[in-house]
Amino acid sequence: GIQVEQSPPDLILQEGANSTLRCNFSDSVNNLQWFHQNPWGQLINLFYIPSGTKQNGRLSATTVATERYSLLYISSSQTTDSGVYFCASGGKLIFGQGTELSVKP
């Protein structure tokens, strides 16, 4: 079946630091999406990015479909960025295990 692997599994940052989260996927279907699950459990769309690069404020994402990976960049992190970041791929949107981010003040 489709494999979606995320790294790192956990990340602790000081407020203001930058970070890069990685998502490797095995499916050739271009259907990559990033989500943020906040501490209250709500899933928030960040990017729908089957290929290319997108930016939204302090967040940006790049997907290289031919090499089957995607990167999520968080710059100048804030405590409100804490939570779990998921990527999902494939026609049935299979989720990775997530990266748990904790931003300390």
Place this chain on the structure above:
Amino acid sequence: NAGVTQTPKFQVLKTGQSMTLQCAQDMNHNSMYWYRQDPGMGLRLIYYSASEGTTDKGEVPNGYNVSRLNKREFSLRLESAAPSQTSVYFCASITGLAWGEQYFGPGTRLTVT
């Protein structure tokens, strides 16, 4: 525009009881999904419906049934609840038949004792 709504928000069942989780979307989306999320894990697909009148199994369909009542509504039924079905259940929808930007509901927290 409410997006994707789910009812109930919380539910406690005894082993063997049945219940139906309701999901509705008002975005005129074609495809709808049911996922479960267990503590510390990602989401796993239970069932999905690419369009009205069609449903297909996902990764973990055992113990569940679904109904795509119309384009707006997609329900998930537990016929005989088991403690292993204690989880948070999320419904989602996308515009296309197979892929596109996915929107999630707020989730239903189910406990089976």
